[in-house]
Amino acid sequence: xxxxxxxxxxxQFGKTHALQAIDLTIADREFMVLLGASGxxxxxLLRIVAGLETATAGxxxxxxxRVDQLPPKARxxxxxxxxxAVFPHLTVYENIAFGLRMAKLADSEIDKRVNRTAALMHIxxxxxxYSGQLSGGQRQRVAVSRALAMEPDVILMDExxxxxxxxxxxxxxxxxxxxxxxxxTTTIYVTHDQVEAMSMADRIAIMDQGHIVQCDVPVEIYRxxxxxxxxxxxxxxxxxxxxxxxxxxxxxxxxxxxLSGPGSDKNALxxxxxxxxITVGEGPLQAEVRLLEPLGSxxxxxxxxxxxxxxxxxxxxxxxxxxxxLSLNPMADRVRWFDPDTQLAVPS
Amino acid sequence: xxxxxxxxxxxxxGRVSSHETALGHVHTRAPxxxxxxxxxxxxxxxxxxxxxLAVFFLYPFSLVAWQAFSTDEGRxxxxxxxxxxxxxxxxxxxxxxxxxxxxxxxxQLVLSLLMATMVSKMQRGRDMVLYIxxxxxxxxxxxxxxxxxxxxxxxxxxxxxxxxxxxIEQPVAFLxxxxxxxxxxAIMLAEVWRATAIMLVILVAGxxxxxxxxxEAAEVFGAGPWQRFxxxxxxxxxxxxxxxxxxxxILAFEVFAVVIALSxxxxxxxxxxxxxxxxxxxxxxxxxxxxxxxxxxxxxFTLLVLWWLRVPKEARI
Numbered sequence: 065x066x067x068x069x070x071x072x073x074x075x076q077f078g079k080t081h082a083l084q085a086i087d088l089t090i091a092d093r094e095f096m097v098l099l100g101a102s103g104x105x106x107x108x109l110l111r112i113v114a115g116l117e118t119a120t121a122g123x124x125x126x127x128x129x130r131v132d133q134l135p136p137k138a139r140x141x142x143x144x145x146x147x148x149a150v151f152p153h154l155t156v157y158e159n160i161a162f163g164l165r166m167a168k169l170a171d172s173e174i175d176k177r178v179n180r181t182a183a184l185m186h187i188x189x190x191x192x193x194y195s196g197q198l199s200g201g202q203r204q205r206v207a208v209s210r211a212l213a214m215e216p217d218v219i220l221m222d223e224x225x226x227x228x229x230x231x232x233x234x235x236x237x238x239x240x241x242x243x244x245x246x247x248x249t250t251t252i253y254v255t256h257d258q259v260e261a262m263s264m265a266d267r268i269a270i271m272d273q274g275h276i277v278q279c280d281v282p283v284e285i286y287r288x289x290x291x292x293x294x295x296x297x298x299x300x301x302x303x304x305x306x307x308x309x310x311x312x313x314x315x316x317x318x319x320x321x322x323l324s325g326p327g328s329d330k331n332a333l334x335x336x337x338x339x340x341x342i343t344v345g346e347g348p349l350q351a352e353v354r355l356l357e358p359l360g361s362x363x364x365x366x367x368x369x370x371x372x373x374x375x376x377x378x379x380x381x382x383x384x385x386x387x388x389x390l391s392l393n394p395m396a397d398r399v400r401w402f403d404p405d406t407q408l409a410v411p412s
Numbered sequence: 413x414x415x416x417x418x419x420x421x422x423x424x425x426g427r428v429s430s431h432e433t434a435l436g437h438v439h440t441r442a443p444x445x446x447x448x449x450x451x452x453x454x455x456x457x458x459x460x461x462x463x464x465l466a467v468f469f470l471y472p473f474s475l476v477a478w479q480a481f482s483t484d485e486g487r488x489x490x491x492x493x494x495x496x497x498x499x500x501x502x503x504x505x506x507x508x509x510x511x512x513x514x515x516x517x518x519x520q521l522v523l524s525l526l527m528a529t530m531v532s533k534m535q536r537g538r539d540m541v542l543y544i545x546x547x548x549x550x551x552x553x554x555x556x557x558x559x560x561x562x563x564x565x566x567x568x569x570x571x572x573x574x575x576x577x578x579x580i581e582q583p584v585a586f587l588x589x590x591x592x593x594x595x596x597x598a599i600m601l602a603e604v605w606r607a608t609a610i611m612l613v614i615l616v617a618g619x620x621x622x623x624x625x626x627x628e629a630a631e632v633f634g635a636g637p638w639q640r641f642x643x644x645x646x647x648x649x650x651x652x653x654x655x656x657x658x659x660x661x662i663l664a665f666e667v668f669a670v671v672i673a674l675s676x677x678x679x680x681x682x683x684x685x686x687x688x689x690x691x692x693x694x695x696x697x698x699x700x701x702x703x704x705x706x707x708x709x710x711x712x713f714t715l716l717v718l719w720w721l722r723v724p725k726e727a728r729i
Contacts, residue, residue: 115631115632116632136631136634137632142632142633143632145628147623147625149623149626151629151630152727152728153647153648153723153727154727162633162635166633166634194724196727
């Protein structure tokens with residue numbers, strides 16, 4: 065059992081608050097992704113769990129042990145670093161065996177585990193090579209093998225795929241997911257790549273300025289962003305936002321049209337809709353097309369609605385040209401509302 | 413470049429495409445002469461330095477070497493070496509030099525590694541500590557010898573302090589010919605004080621080149637501080653260690669002014685013997701033979717260091 069419980073963990077560097085009282089519980093064998101832009105604190109949080117950084121306040125538990133006072137090696141963790149950190153002076157074999165030798169395992173056991181994890185990551189023909197003779201993708205595989213060989217309770221991954229080219233990243237993404245699913249470890253995976261997060265995670269914790277803004281399963285994060293930030297961060301392109309002002313209870317004026325929305329007594333809200341949740345034809349919103357991006361599977365329209373940038377995804381067969389004015393109909397059950405003061409979602 | 417690019421925006425007649433000219437790359441010379449130039453240019457540029465070395469180093473060096481191996485009549489001979497080895501002080505001289513190097517260099521190696529590791533772990537004030545530690549580098553070896561002479565001589569600071577504390581009645585002759593051990597220790601201390609910083613500077617730069625992630629990875633995978641040093645920092649530091657050790661070992665066999673300042677001629681070393689032969693005994697050929705011996709020892713130890721700290725080509729960073 066390796067449930068990870070992070071309690072009120074805070075980190076200050078001088079006067080900057082990198083993390084502000086983080087609470088997060090990661091279930092045993094869960095794949096948790098920490099997602100956020102650079103500088104949001106996700107790597108700091110990972111390094112605190114690893115023991116490479118000390119929290120200014122708070123506690124970290126792994127399983128039923130409190131670990132925040134323990135050195136990294138006593139925490140039952142293994143880690144994959146962003147630049148792989150595959151030792152250049154050791155062969156692939158010795159790199160994978162490094163942690164096992166430190167743990168003083170018998171040579172036969174070390175040999176068994178190195179060969180097994182190397183085979184799992186398809187690098188068994190490379191065991192005698194040095195890191196300098198490997199490609200980036202192969203080094204990545206060595207780093208993962210080295211972590212798996214420890215048979216740890218927890219694997220921590222710090223942007224492990226960010227240095228690979230796009231094609232390799234896609235391949236490794238799928239492979240890592242299946243390998244980790246079979247390894248019975250709890251995983252914390254840090255990334256700034258939302259596609260990686262969405263495709264791999266059991267749950268995603270979205271971080272911004274040292275806070276966890278939302279922590280949920282990928283589809284929920286995409287469909288029901290808890291805050292304005294999440295909607296504008298997740299999705300490519302992200303959500304469209306328009307200003308809305310109250311006309312009557314549950315009636316809101318958005319870009320000249322009146323739409324029904326939450327029964328909030330606020331005077332202003334933000335109306336939000338994803339670009340693919342809009343139909344073109346008869347509809348309340350008038351949009352002027354500024355740019356067309358045909359992407360094959362669909363076409364992305366960059367429009368202006370109420371002097372605000374507004375993106376719409378339409379079928380690639382739709383005949384639209386620049387300068388057209390379109391009537392847009394947002395799908396009622398996909399419209400979301402946010403409070404401009406608190407930035408939080410308002411239930412409709 | 414931008415301006416000229418704009419001027420040539422239209423395709424020019426000939427082989428040059430408009431795209432290339434827009435970027436400002438206008439090829440006027442034939443590609444062959446370009447390739448010739450780029451191949452010979454490096455050699456042309458280093459030629460003056462090579463010439464300088466040939467005239468002011470290789471030529472005088474070959475004269476000295478010739479002198480060591482030839483008679484006045486120009487015959488090849490080993491008699492100067494026989495003379496050198498047969499001299500009654502020779503064994504002492506050689507032994508002193510080797511012992512001094514054998515004791516000073518390892519101490520300096522350990523010290524400079526320790527100091528470099530400490531400095532690179534420091535968050536603040538690191539530069540100031542480095543400056544203070546490297547002060548001895550700015551002092552000539554003779555001056556360094558004199559500083560330590562002021563400490564150890566009979567009317568020196570050490571005797572004053574010991575007397576002031578009531579530990580001794582009479583000043584002690586630390587540097588006298590009866591007390592070989594304290595003389596050796598004094599020279600050793602002065603050498604360590606004077607020349608550790610040169611290794612320190614190289615090692616600090618070397619440690620700075622090792623990505624932090626290697627140490628963190630080692631820490632996560634269970635290596636304690638000593639294991640991290642032995643299995644990660646030390647192997648990755650080998651190239652810097654090679655440079656530092658070779659420099660230091662060569663300097664150790666050339667030790668001279670510090671020894672002269674502290675001991676006069678009571679602690680004969682090889683460089684002192686060169687000086688004595690050349691300027692006191694006016695025996696240039698034997699002085700040249702000593703110089704060849706120092707050179708041979710330096711080369712031997714350089715090779716030893718290169719072998720000890722070798723890194724297989726494929727295992728380099």
